Amino acid sequence: MILPNTLVVLVGTSTLGICCGLIGSLLLLRKRALLADALAHSTLPGIVLGFLIAGSQSYWALGTGALITTLVGAGLVSRLPVVSRIRPDSATASVLGVFFGAGIALLSLAQRSGPGAFSAGLDHFLLGQAAGMLQQESLILAGAATLMSLIVILLHKEFLTSCFDSAFGSSTGMRMNTIDFIVMILLSLTIVISLPAVGVVLTAALVVIPPATARFWTDRFTIMMAISALIGAASGISGTLLSSLRVDLPTGPVVILCSSFFFFLSMLLAPHRGLVGKRLRWKQRSQRREMLRILVHLFENLKEGNDFVAKERIIAGSMRARPDALRLCQSNGYVLQAGTHLQLTSEGIIRAQRSVEARKKWIRWLDDAAEIDRNLIDLDEEDIEKLLSSRPLLDQPSPDKKPS
Amino acid sequence: MEKHGFAQCLHDCKGPEMKDPAIEIHDLTMAYREKPVLWDIDLSIPKGSLCSVIGPNGAGKSTLLGCILGTYKPANGWIKIFDVPRDQSQELIGFVPQRESVDWDFPIQVLDVVMMGTYRSLGWFRWPGKAQRDWAMQCLDAVGMADFKSRQIGELSGGQQQRVFIARALAQDTKIILMDEPFAGVDAATEVTIREILIDLKKAQKTVVIVHHDLQTVEDFFDHVLLLNLRLVAAGPTATTFTRENLLRTYGGKLTLLDEAAEAVRRIRSGRSTGKRG
Numbered sequence: 001m002i003l004p005n006t007l008v009v010l011v012g013t014s015t016l017g018i019c020c021g022l023i024g025s026l027l028l029l030r031k032r033a034l035l036a037d038a039l040a041h042s043t044l045p046g047i048v049l050g051f052l053i054a055g056s057q058s059y060w061a062l063g064t065g066a067l068i069t070t071l072v073g074a075g076l077v078s079r080l081p082v083v084s085r086i087r088p089d090s091a092t093a094s095v096l097g098v099f100f101g102a103g104i105a106l107l108s109l110a111q112r113s114g115p116g117a118f119s120a121g122l123d124h125f126l127l128g129q130a131a132g133m134l135q136q137e138s139l140i141l142a143g144a145a146t147l148m149s150l151i152v153i154l155l156h157k158e159f160l161t162s163c164f165d166s167a168f169g170s171s172t173g174m175r176m177n178t179i180d181f182i183v184m185i186l187l188s189l190t191i192v193i194s195l196p197a198v199g200v201v202l203t204a205a206l207v208v209i210p211p212a213t214a215r216f217w218t219d220r221f222t223i224m225m226a227i228s229a230l231i232g233a234a235s236g237i238s239g240t241l242l243s244s245l246r247v248d249l250p251t252g253p254v255v256i257l258c259s260s261f262f263f264f265l266s267m268l269l270a271p272h273r274g275l276v277g278k279r280l281r282w283k284q285r286s287q288r289r290e291m292l293r294i295l296v297h298l299f300e301n302l303k304e305g306n307d308f309v310a311k312e313r314i315i316a317g318s319m320r321a322r323p324d325a326l327r328l329c330q331s332n333g334y335v336l337q338a339g340t341h342l343q344l345t346s347e348g349i350i351r352a353q354r355s356v357e358a359r360k361k362w363i364r365w366l367d368d369a370a371e372i373d374r375n376l377i378d379l380d381e382e383d384i385e386k387l388l389s390s391r392p393l394l395d396q397p398s399p400d401k402k403p404s
Numbered sequence: 405m406e407k408h409g410f411a412q413c414l415h416d417c418k419g420p421e422m423k424d425p426a427i428e429i430h431d432l433t434m435a436y437r438e439k440p441v442l443w444d445i446d447l448s449i450p451k452g453s454l455c456s457v458i459g460p461n462g463a464g465k466s467t468l469l470g471c472i473l474g475t476y477k478p479a480n481g482w483i484k485i486f487d488v489p490r491d492q493s494q495e496l497i498g499f500v501p502q503r504e505s506v507d508w509d510f511p512i513q514v515l516d517v518v519m520m521g522t523y524r525s526l527g528w529f530r531w532p533g534k535a536q537r538d539w540a541m542q543c544l545d546a547v548g549m550a551d552f553k554s555r556q557i558g559e560l561s562g563g564q565q566q567r568v569f570i571a572r573a574l575a576q577d578t579k580i581i582l583m584d585e586p587f588a589g590v591d592a593a594t595e596v597t598i599r600e601i602l603i604d605l606k607k608a609q610k611t612v613v614i615v616h617h618d619l620q621t622v623e624d625f626f627d628h629v630l631l632l633n634l635r636l637v638a639a640g641p642t643a644t645t646f647t648r649e650n651l652l653r654t655y656g657g658k659l660t661l662l663d664e665a666a667e668a669v670r671r672i673r674s675g676r677s678t679g680k681r682g
Contacts (some may be wrong), residue, residue: 029510029511154529155528155529156531157523157526157530157531157532158523158528160512160516160520161520161523163510164507164510164512164517164520165501165506165520167470167473167475167499167501167505168499168501168520168572169523170473170474170475171473171474171475171497171499172496172499172523172524172576173494173496173524174523174524215511218511219511219512219513219556220511220512220513220516221510221511221512221516223511224511
């Protein structure tokens with residue numbers, strides 16, 4: 001049973017998921033995923049300072065404080081590598097540590113000598129408590145997240161250029177610095193608005209995991225962004241629902257657990273880049289190579305007049321062929337077993353002949369190519385024949401000089 | 405023209421002033437930190453030429469391209485593009501980056517890369533549409549890669565990757581194109597294709613500047629040459645500038661080694677072309 005308040009919170013966390021998924025894609029493709037973590041941690045001193053200055057736990061006071069220190073952190077991370085010799089990753093790690101340290105120090109001060117009542121809300125900001133959000137807070141969250149998502153969608157072409165080839169972008173006169181600046185601002189805002197729902201410690205995960213998951217499913221930037229947004233929304237919704245089942249369960253960790261569930265699912269099952277598919281394709285490929293090896297071996301024997309070859313010699317001996325490949329030969333009808341011996345069928349002879357021919361041509365073609373295309377080297381006969389009919393040999397040997 | 409001071413003397417020594425060059429560089433020094441990577445460069449590249457930039461590793465060849473593109477701001481001196489100072493020039497320059505600088509695992513397909521060439525003409529916020537797609541397809545076709553439009557870029561061979569990035573530069577439709585080592589690590593088929601493209605570009609009156617590493621092919625491919633090693637050693641038409649003496653000044657002692665290797669390659673090649681195969 002979903003309460004009206006939960007519904008509003010759901011709208012908030014799902015749009016937040018979309019926004020994080022979109023912005024996270026940009027970070028991941030720039031290989032700056034850690035940046036999200038650094039900025040999230042640099043909100044903490046701002047939250048506490050906001051509380052100390054305003055003297056209350058109001059949404060706006062804490063949010064403004066968080067935004068200010070995050071922007072300072074973002075500025076440091078992007079400027080330090082430019083003005084000094086510190087590398088970007090060191091700058092990011094330093095900002096994370098220094099700001100979080102300062103935040104914790106301020107926090108214990110505030111808890112001891114501040115206007116009191118802060119400790120109660122502390123874990124909400126560290127770990128998030130979406131169910132505890134007011135309706136108004138959820139609506140602000142939803143509005144801001146939608147607006148930022150729209151900006152990312154509208155500017156996707158600029159972001160694509162800056163992620164993929166920033167040097168090219170600036171050579172065409174696109175303002176790469178402005179674009180980087182926009183990314184930083186959007187990221188900082190996203191992190192600040194997600195604090196009440198997901199919390200300081202885990203916001204970064206909501207930014208990083210959805211795009212990493214989406215990468216398994218596609219080879220295109222725009223589609224990756226769309227999938228990432230979808231996974232972000234799904235994690236937001238499922239996390240909020242699961243955590244609202246029991247009031248004392250913080251939302252942040254549950255949202256992250258949901259998104260990492262999608263991550264592992266994708267890592268295993270995605271069709272092209274998933275581990276299971278890769279393993280299966282690898283196995284099929286090697287089995288087929290093994291099958292052709294057996295066929296060619298039997299074919300050579302046949303040419304020497306040995307119609308039958310002992311199975312023992314194929315499985316063990318100098319061949320050491322894999323038994324599963326031999327079974328594949330038999331199930332394809334290429335090889336017949338007569339007692340302890342093996343014999344090529346007429347289909348098997350044709351297949352072996354064709355494979356040998358194609359291989360000869362293919363090797364001649366590869367000899368002429370100065371580089372080897374790893375996607376192409378291991379082809380089936382059909383592919384080779386098709387490829388070579390469309391791409392003739394550069395330096396075709398005349399028939400009289402055919403290699404013997 | 406304005407007064408140039410001492411560099412003008414050097415400039416004068418290098419022969420007569422060129423008539424309206426595509427790119428003019430004057431007293432250029434470029435330094436990332438204190439030490440310069442390019443020092444006191446003066447040169448002009450004529451309009452419509454196929455120009456190669458030659459020099460040892462670390463000579464500042466890529467940096468020179470970066471300065472012309474406007475990616476780097478020189479410490480001293482200036483660059484003019486079609487007689488307009490670089491920082492005021494709206495003139496666009498096509499660019500083919502070095503292979504190593506590209507993230508080949510990036511989720512982007514061939515056609516999307518080529519379409520990037522049209523982004524500038526679209527301006528902020530506007531999405532590429534059918535017109536851009538058709539134009540990109542046309543450019544892809546020009547480099548013989550139309551069949552590969554939906555491949556992820558990492559799934560191509562080195563030569564094919566190079567051609568895709570040339571197609572992107574073509575899609576920019578600029579009067580000047582810079583390429584950073586387009587012939588590095590490409591197969592014979594790609595080398596032929598790139599040469600054909602260069603010849604077409606020359607016919608279309610484009611100015612092409614190419615960082616090149618293979619001394620063997622300079623005379624065949626290019627009509628203009630810049631010899632660079634932190635400073636400009638020599639610049640001019642290939643026929644008069646690409647001399648053994650100038651190469652020695654550019655590469656120093658390393659050339660002897662290069663020479664021997666080149667001689668060996670030449671012998672092998674001539675042996676192959678007389679038909680001793682298989």
